[in-house]
Amino acid sequence: MKKLPEKLLGYTKYKEIKHGVKQLVYESSNAEDFENRWAKFIEKYDLELNEWLYTLYEERRRWVPCYLKCHFWAGMSTTQRSEGMNAFFDGFMNSTTTLQQFVAQYDNALRSKAEKECEADFASTNTTLPSGSQSFIERQFQDEYTHAKFGEVQNELRCKMNCNIKSVEVHGCKAKYIVKEALIWKDQSADKFNEVIFDLMTKDIECTCRLFEFRGVLCRHNLIVLA
Ligand SMILES: [Zn+2]
Structure with a gap:
């Protein structure tokens, strides 16, 4: 496996890579577009033999939004993506992060997000938010969803x-x-x-x-x- 560049990246380079990943993940309009962008990104940063990125690419159908159009994807709306993605990375990276660290931190960021979701699940299974209607649809979401998600369901029911x-x-x-x-x-x-x-x-x-x-x-x- 080819080594990632060891030396520290400058702030401009870091911003460039972060921006590149963000665009790849959230702005690709379809599978072909994503695959073209990914190939260019990998070539530009000389990451062809990086195993971790290769695995991510192989798994793309499971995590890249443009592949998930017809499936469940509890992600962010189009307008929130950019802000959300910045917030997502900012707690984990600073201007002296190396490319190698970046890859590791991206993994950590995802893991921490998953852990937070587990905590929210736990908090939600131990308390119940009141149901606003006599609707069976609402009742089902009340049992299955976290408080935050159930609040979103209730908003949709109100707006109906x-x-x-x-x-x-x-x-x-x-x-x-x-x-x-x-x-x-x-x-x-x-x-x-x-x-x-x-x-x-x-x-x-x-x-x-x-x-x-x-x-x-x-x-x-x-x-x-x-x-
Ligand atoms: Zn609709």
Whole structure:
């Protein structure tokens, strides 16, 4: 295995690498784009034979958001990604971090995030937040989710009242709903439309807002269709 550069990176270099990883992970629009960007990144920093990065690449379908579009991904929304990613790295790195340390610290950062989630799980299993409605859907999330996540579910349930179903079309076993959401934008009313597809056979449901894929929470548009 080829060694990573040993000498300390300057602040500019560190910023450059951090920015590069962030872009790779969160800005790639599809698999091909990610693979091209990754190849260039690896070549630029001479990391072809780094085992750890190679493993990460091999596992890309399990952690890079662009591969996970159609699966559950309890991550951050598009607008929060950049801020979140900075916060994610900043506690672990400083201007004298070497590239080798960077790789190790990235691993630590992920581990610490997982540990925090375990703690949140533990705190949540020992207390219960009150349920705001008589909804069975809400009850299920109350049992399964941490307090923070359950709070997000409750917000979606509240916002459901601003939504209504404008149309339904059934093609085979798929029902397509157009859900109108009444919003207020700069003191003006502004309607937003989302498309929800409900599979009558498998009971799978998806919405164009992709809230579930990004945050693991059923959106208000799905909820109005299911209710
Ligand atoms: Zn939605």
